[in-house]
Amino acid sequence: MRTITVIGGGASGMMAAITAASLGNRVVLLEHRDRIGKKILSTGNGRCNFTNIHQEPICYHSRNPFFPWEIIRRFSAQDTVSFFLQLGVYSKNRNGYLYPNSDQASSVLDALRMELKRLKTEIRTGVHCREIIPGKKGFRILTDGETYRSDRVILCAGSKAAPSTGSDGSGYDLAKKLGHTIIPVLPALVQLKCEGTFFKQIAGVRANGTVAVYADGECLARDTGEIQLTGYGISGIPVFQVSRYAAESLYEKKHVEAVLDFMPDFAEEQLYSFFKARAALRPDKTAEEFLIGMFHRKLSDLWVRISGIPRGKRAGELTEDEIRALCTLIKQFRITVTGTNSFDHAQVCCGGVDTSEVNPKTLESRYVPGLYFAGEILDVDGMCGGYNLQWAWSSGRIAAESASVSGTA
Numbered sequence: 001m002r003t004i005t006v007i008g009g010g011a012s013g014m015m016a017a018i019t020a021a022s023l024g025n026r027v028v029l030l031e032h033r034d035r036i037g038k039k040i041l042s043t044g045n046g047r048c049n050f051t052n053i054h055q056e057p058i059c060y061h062s063r064n065p066f067f068p069w070e071i072i073r074r075f076s077a078q079d080t081v082s083f084f085l086q087l088g089v090y091s092k093n094r095n096g097y098l099y100p101n102s103d104q105a106s107s108v109l110d111a112l113r114m115e116l117k118r119l120k121t122e123i124r125t126g127v128h129c130r131e132i133i134p135g136k137k138g139f140r141i142l143t144d145g146e147t148y149r150s151d152r153v154i155l156c157a158g159s160k161a162a163p164s165t166g167s168d169g170s171g172y173d174l175a176k177k178l179g180h181t182i183i184p185v186l187p188a189l190v191q192l193k194c195e196g197t198f199f200k201q202i203a204g205v206r207a208n209g210t211v212a213v214y215a216d217g218e219c220l221a222r223d224t225g226e227i228q229l230t231g232y233g234i235s236g237i238p239v240f241q242v243s244r245y246a247a248e249s250l251y252e253k254k255h256v257e258a259v260l261d262f263m264p265d266f267a268e269e270q271l272y273s274f275f276k277a278r279a280a281l282r283p284d285k286t287a288e289e290f291l292i293g294m295f296h297r298k299l300s301d302l303w304v305r306i307s308g309i310p311r312g313k314r315a316g317e318l319t320e321d322e323i324r325a326l327c328t329l330i331k332q333f334r335i336t337v338t339g340t341n342s343f344d345h346a347q348v349c350c351g352g353v354d355t356s357e358v359n360p361k362t363l364e365s366r367y368v369p370g371l372y373f374a375g376e377i378l379d380v381d382g383m384c385g386g387y388n389l390q391w392a393w394s395s396g397r398i399a400a401e402s403a404s405v406s407g408t409a
């Protein structure tokens with residue numbers, strides 16, 4: 001019987017172990033934490049958004065843009081739903097975002113653990129893998145204690161995001177020692193730190209709008225939703241969605257700006273006409289009172305102050321330039337991005353093992369036959385919304401299927 005060792009007991013590792021065991025292999029799962037699947041518990045705010053029914057190639061990023069889709073289309077969101085249904089997890093659909101019906105991430109983890117047990121996989125926790133040594137008769141895996149021998153190895157050690165869950169980046173070192181290139185690993189799906197002392201004043205405000213990221217003047221990405229203003233900068237789902245572009249551009253030493261549009265449904269000219277009519281309707285209101293009912297008071301006060309309109313000036317006396325200045329601030333609130341929050345706060349990372357060194361059909365290393373990769377350790381990151389777990393399930397499945405059929409044991 002072929003022995004397949006899976007390094008890392010996260011989402012991709014558990015999927016790989018279940019697949020390899022169900023195909024008749026002896027499976028050993030090595031995990032350096034005291035338990036497997038810790039990260040899954042914090043996903044989707046504790047509810048686990050385990051996939052998304054809207055799938056397109058652009059939902060996944062890699063330096064090698066065709067690579068992720070090769071894998072996703074072979075184990076799709078529908079396959080994920082069926083897989084979990086067989087494990088007893090019935091899904092709940094929120095606008096295409098799928099969660100377990102229980103709304104508990106722990107039930108996804110429990111279902112996976114029960115399946116691993118049913119398939120008699122050998123789970124070894126508290127085992128930190130230090131080196132993988134390929135040889136003529138398979139692999140030796142060096143750990144702090146025992147040395148493990150294996151016919152095939154699937155490396156599922158994750159990224160550097162949320163290291164308290166176990167993904168401390170040590171998987172990259174294992175891959176590097178075997179000759180693989182690591183594309184710079186940066187926090188993604190993360191908050192952005194921005195310049196401006198005014199952030200302290202507007203911290204805690206949430207507003208719907210569009211955030212666009214520009215690097216050296218070029219717009220790289222935009223997304224719309226609830227923007228959260230914090231003491232250090234900006235957060236919220238649309239910020240997460242564009243954060244990878246900011247992280248990469250900052251790494252390349254580009255000047256990065258976020259341009260916030262707090263009235264995305266209005267063109268700037270339309271907003272100007274609307275404000276002219278609004279000022280004519282209640283000319284006695286002060287400039288500060290003029291925006292009440294449209295925006296959070298802290299934002300209105302900030303815009304009036306930055307636009308240079310004298311405090312207390314009546315709406316009916318606002319000049320065309322003053323109204324236009326307000327419109328520009330609301331439609332194009334331009335801030336300099338100075339950094340991302342740290343890996344501790346990131347949901348995923350961009351970068352990782354260079355996918356051009358990995359076979360896109362099998363996920364086998366092009367350098368080390370018998371070594372496979374799955375999950376976030378690869379240079380693949382998905383959008384926020386269930387795509388990163390989908391990547392973990394799909395890649396874990398395909399890597400284990402390939403490891404089960406390739407070569408001779």
Ligand SMILES: Cc1cc2nc3c(=O)[nH]c(=O)nc-3n(C[C@H](O)[C@H](O)[C@H](O)COP(=O)(O)OP(=O)(O)OC[C@H]3O[C@@H](n4cnc5c(N)ncnc54)[C@H](O)[C@@H]3O)c2cc1C
Nearest residue numbers: 008010011012032043044049129158166375376386388389
């Ligand atoms: C707060 C948060 C919320 C998220 N919410 C969602 C969501 O709702 N939907 C979604 O799709 N994605 C979400 N994600 C992202 C998603 O959880 C990850 O992309 C996914 O879990 C990655 O799976 P993985 O198996 O590649 O890595 P991990 O889950 O990180 O697993 C890697 C495992 O390897 C172990 N390991 C590492 N190095 C070694 C070593 N040297 N020896 C032994 N073991 C080792 C680690 O301890 C860990 O258990 C979220 C992430 C975070 C942090």
